[in-house]
Amino acid sequence: MIWDTLKLSLLVVSIATILIGLIGTAFGFLLARRTFRGKDILDAVLTLPMILPPTVTGYYLILILGKRGLLGRPLYDLTGWSITFTWQAAVIAATVIALPLMIKSARAAIESVNVEYEVASRIMGKSEWETFLRITLPLAGRGLLAGIVLSFARAFGEFGATLMIAGNIPGKTQTMTVGIWEAMVSGEDERAKWLALILTCISVTVVYLTNRLTRSNKSN
């Protein structure tokens, strides 16, 4: 049981972290390097999941993705499949909740790269995409990595929104945090203890790595 929960948690968090890394870097770049109308509003909306209680974010996710939701209904009508109470829903919950952390880190990391390097690259005939990949990304690399590690930790600890939209189906949608909660309320103290221990170990490792990354970033 513990193994199933851990495996599912790692699967959910791995996919969520990849999504967060990609989407977060893209939005971070947009906010750091582009000026457009409504930029402040976009920034505020993207930050919301960090401010709102996770259950509220989960509630909104149901409004959007649920069987009768804004996007959920057409999807259900079309395919007969609903994302709620699936492990994919847990991925979405973790992604949405941890994304603001990545966006903020990515924005700061990209803003710290002197924009003139990018200008120099474009003068040498490189496209914006190539400039981003070969100049901006490596120069912002440490900051981005630190952001990814932090988001990973946040996604790993996700509870509220996951419970709302993915529920608590052991072996199917039960992640570690949800598992701990369930073990506690049903009196399985031993299981709760082990799950909590494993989660703590992983979190400590992650925080340690983040600290090391950000420190060497500063000394650079």
Add this chain to the structure above:
Amino acid sequence: MLEARIKMQLGSDRTHLFTIDVDIKATDGITVLFGPSGAGKTSILRTIAGILIPDSGRITLGNRIYFDSSSGECLSIQQRRVGYVFQNHLLFPHLTAEQNVLYGVRDHSRYSARKRVRELLSLLGVRTTARRYPGELSGGEQQRIALARALASDPSIMLLDEPLSAVDVATRTRLLEEISAVQRKSGIPFLYVTHNHSEAVRLGSAMYVIHEGSIVQEGTPLEIFNSPRSASAARVVGTENVFAGDVVEHRPGDGTTVMDIQSCRIEVPYNGLPLGSRVTVGIRSEDIIISREHLTQTSARNVLKGVVKHIILDADKAELVVSCGVDFKVSITPATIRILNLETGTEIYMLIKARAMHLLA
């Protein structure tokens, strides 16, 4: 040949600084844009490179149109094939010197690209730095790599923005020669921004003096430094008198060297250069003393008779242009004009210590 007619307002409507309004032609030599910082020189380079878009105008290089506001044409930065050397090098810190230069190479196979990089590093004498990172290079080496990187893209024009402002004097002298040599070898126009007199004199085949976004004078550097045509040009080129002259005699015992600057003979500090060599001498206009009488008992090695040609009077300072075959600029106080009763046409003597004459790099 580059022809750039640029009109562009700097700053937003609210923070309007000034308007750039220039018409620049640069042929296959080094054209200097000379002016104080904030005059708009860098903005002009950036417009030619396509980083900034002018409000109106037309920029062409040979038969390629970079920008034309009347037809709406505007080539992207990437399409312009410009080599750009930045004031602070802007070498990519995560790439080695060699990788930096390689990054600049366009349209080459991997093998020929590497060959090109090696050629450029050799040309600029920095083969040994290939595997070092920018942080591990001296200022002069960084500048050479930046130059190599800009040349690597086979540019149609080179734009250099005060490239030597961060290197020491000895390195600067060597780099000036290298830049000159590189230009001759490449045969493309170089547009060189500086506010340094000796760089302008040593490199420039033509020069534009820029002041608050406008050209206040154009000509050869020496011509402009010696006879600025307007008060604002005089202010921009500053208080330096710059002359090209020939070494005619050495007096090591006296510690002096005699030079001819056109019809004028002057003594400068002993320099041991071969007789007949042509050098550039600078004399700050504040270092010249004016006298109405011919003084003989004086430490000044040069007592030159001349005629006041112009008097430029400001609130708290005055500048004379004194002709003695060549024109000297002399800074004095308004009081001197009053006390010595100076006016255009007055005959005076200029007293200049040999030590006040310095050779320009």
